[in-house]
Amino acid sequence: MERPDGVVGRRLAQGRDHAPHRGPRRRPRAGGELVLARNAITRLADDAADIDLVRASQRLSLIASELQEGVMKTRMQPIEHVWSKVPRMVRDLAAACDRQVRLEMVGGDTELDRSLLEAIKDPLTHLIRNAVDHGIEPAAERVAARKNAAGLLTLRAYHAGGQVVVEVIDDGKGIDPERVAAKAVERGLRTARQVSAMAPAELLQLLFLPGFSTAEAVTNVSGRGVGMDVVRTKIEAIGGTVDVESVVGRGTTWRLRIPLTLAIMPALTVECDGQRYAIPQVSMLELVALDTGAAGAGGIEHVRSAAVYRLRGELLPLVDLRDVFGAPERPTDASTVIAVLQADTLRFGLVVDRVLNTEEIVVKPLSPRLKAIGLYAGATLLGDGRVSLILDVQAIGRRCMGVEVVDAERSATAADAVHRETVQVLVAGIGGDRRVAIPLAVVTRLETLPAAMLEHVGGREVVQYRGSITPVVRLDRLLGSMVTDRDELTVVVSTRGDRSVAIVVEEIVDIVDDDAAAHSDLGDHGLVGSTVLKDRVTELLDVRSAIAAVDPLFYAEAPTPGSGGLTPADMVALTALADAGAHDVLAGGVR
Amino acid sequence: MSRQLATFVLDGARYGVDVLKVQEALRSQVRTPVPHAPDGVAGLVNLRGQVVLTVDLRTRLGLEPLAADAEPMMVVVQVDGEPVSLLVDEIGDVIDVDDEQFEAPPETLDPALRDVILGAYKLETGLLLALDVTRATAA
Structure with missing residues (x-):
């Protein structure tokens, strides 16, 4: 398992290890300051009419970028410097x-600050220990599960999107989300009610x-x-993130996303309430x-008090930065921009007043007195010298959505649906004090239309x-409820x-989680059952038959990708397919 | 034992902090507000490339806010190795004081203030209140 000698030789030849250590911390800071000064001058030159100044500023900008790149390069080292001790560690751990553990390391030449x-x-050491101790089963257990007696531990590093x-x-053996849920309840970290509403991917987040x-026995390791x-x-x-994916019986992937460098990062500057x-x-x-x-067209919609935006057919939960900060309401005529953000597995839209610029910012540490607020990742200085706070997207997402968050992206993936109860x-x-539930997956928009818009084609509305x-489907007529005529x-x-x-209903009541386990098959024509x-x-509501009653061809045509109009039945069918595919791929990989 | 205090004025009263803790005194600058910050935090300022927390001493000491048109001054002090800027009304002289002139705060002082005011130096020109910088800047 030792690294071939050639690799060591190449490392020495690069000679980075022998670079003088004098002032290694000073250099990037000066580089950072240079970028800040460059930003300031660029900003001034933008407003200036003097063409020579603009040219000089552009040249400075170019040189500063090159220099910055050069400085960064000298700080970059391949990750195999950290990995070099892993084979021995894994052997000892095993x-x-x-x-029995087989170790594979891929992408050791990936460079990092x-x-x-x-x-x-x-953290890496911890994850490796964890994988060997809790992830990989004893040889006998593996053979019984028809796996290779030696477990495979893979370390992989690669560049992706500036990270x-x-x-x-x-x-x-993977991580069982049910056990994670049970443990979280047992430890009092979440209530049974909370965990029952969570998707498996969210349950795995509880590990953090x-x-x-979840270790049943405390071991030495x-x-x-x-x-x-x-x-x-x-x-x-x-400034990095960790997430975990796991399939019971097949294994676990821990994924660290790390910024290329600490000192400088690209950021988007936005304005909210004048700041x-x-x-x-x-x-x-x-x-x-x-x-x-x-x-009306493509604006912010509300599900009760929760603001959402329909982004290419999927509901995107919105967080208004003004609400987060307790700032006054945005004037109705003010411009509004949604920044779609990804934090861990949460995807949400942050509503801001205005987007200003993309800038390379130098992260300045925040006073410890302000860290407790938990909304800011740091501070930076903008081109005009003013201090600007860097938003901690993860923290804002977690704070505003808590555990009730619906992971829009994941819930739409078929793989999730099978575990999801x-x-x-x-x-x-629908009138007459009756309520029906319609799976959110089939809902594309909610609209209010004037009744005068109803027209007739043959006997149909x-x-x-x-x-x-x-x-048009009239649910009140379809389900034989009291019909009340309305203007809207x-x-x-x-x-x-x-x-x-x-589908015409009387009123929209709410969006709630429906637990399939609590269903009763007590129903009637047009229904698939009832629940509390x-x-x-x-x-x-039996959506399929309700829709087919007015448009028999609705389910005949192939849906366009991302239309989101799948019925739960479709989802299950897809899931079965996807699952079967995944088995084959994984089985092939293990052999 | 005698020591030196850097003094400043808040709402007509004189306060002092150990001169060794004071880094500099300067005019106030544009402050970036910090939403959800604890009471008394007046924002962040750019002090020659360093992001520095600003504490409004008037709020900390339970005084009325300064009139909107008045411009406060900043006293930058070192607390636990970190510079913190204090907003004050006016900056005074550095004064030599003697331990004999010191007296603990009176029992009648508001308990919230007893926390941040160490005591008073009885000077000929009036009282000089000694401020506990660490506590006054604590969140």
Whole structure:
């Protein structure tokens, strides 16, 4: 398992280890200051009419970038410097834990800032210990599970999107989300009610809570109470993230995402209530500018009090930065921009007033007195010399969404649906004090239309909706409820491909989690059963037959990707397919 | 034993801090507010490339805020190796005081203030209140 000599030779030839250590900390700071000064001058030159000044500033900008790059390069070291001790460590661990472990290391030449290498050493060691001790099973157990007696531990490093990703992958027994949930309840970290509402991916996130350890037996190697929370804290301290994926029986992947360097990072500056804030580019997915006044078309919608935005057919939960800061409401005529952010597995939209610029910012440490607030990752100086706070996207996401967060992205993936016992449903009143639940997955939009828009094609009611003729389902008539005529129709639009159906309800009540286990098969024509939601008996709408009644071709056409118009039945079918595929791939990989 | 205190004025009263803790005194600068910061935190300022926390002593000491048009001054002190800027009304002289002139704060002082005011030096020109910088800047 020792590294071939050639590698060591190359490392020495690079000679970075022998670079003089004089003032290694001073250099990047000066580099950072240079970037700041460059930013300041660029800003001044932008406002200036003097063409020579603009040219000089552009030249300075170029040189500063080159110099910055050069300075950074001298600090970069391949990650194999940290990995070099891993083979020995794994061998010792395997012997101590009585495991057979094969080690593979991929991408050892991936380079990282020296100070960051230092910082990830401990977390990496912890993850490796954990993988050998708890991940990989004893040989006998593996053979019984028809796996190779020797477990495979893979370390992989690669560059991705301005970050370095380091993965610790084992093909061991995996982490059972149910056990994680049980443990979290037992430790009093979450209530049984909370965990029952969580998706498996969210349950695995509980591993990072302080005071969590699933190790049943405390061994010499791990399970001494120093848990994944320490790993997370250490990685987040250097601006990185940790996440975990696991399939029971097949293995676990721990993934560290680490910024290339500490000193400087690209960030987006935004304005909120007259103040400027920086959002690390790493967390940014995209920006959505909202047309003011056009709230009806593509604006912010509300599910009760929770603001959401429909981003290409998926509901994106929104957090208004003004609300986070307790700032006054945004004037209605003010511009609004949604920054779509990714934090851990949460995806959410941060609503800000204005986007200003992308800038390379130099991270300045924040006074410890302000760290407790937990909303800021640091501070920086902008081009005009003013201090600006760097938002801690993870913390804001966690704080504003808590455990109730619906991981929009993950819930849409088929793989998730199979484990998921709870499905989000839209609860609507249909008159006569009756309530029906419609799976949120089939809901594309909620609209209020004037009743005058109803027209007839033959015996059917239709509306012109977004330029096409859309058939209308009257739930009150379909389900034989009391019919009340109104001037305005509350409509749930379901879209699949380019076909839409408008389902008329009396009122939208709420969006809640529906636990499939609590279902009763007590139903009627047009229903698939009933359940109790929010202490009220709620009928479960048979969406498929309700829609097919007015548009038999609705399910005939292949949906366009990302239309989000899958029924739960479709999802399960897809899941089965995806699952089967995954088995084959994994099985092939193990052999 | 005698020591030197850097003095400043808040709402007409004179306060002093150990001169060795004072880094500099300067005009106030543009402050960046910090939402959800503890009471008394007046924002962050850029002090020659360093981001420095500013504490409004008036708020800390339970005094009325300074009039909107008045411009406060900043006294930058070192607390636990970190510079912290204190907002004050006016900056005074550095004064030599003697331990014999010192007296603990009176029993009648507001308990919230007893925490941050070490005591008073009885000078001929009036009382000089000694401030506990660490406590006054604690969140």
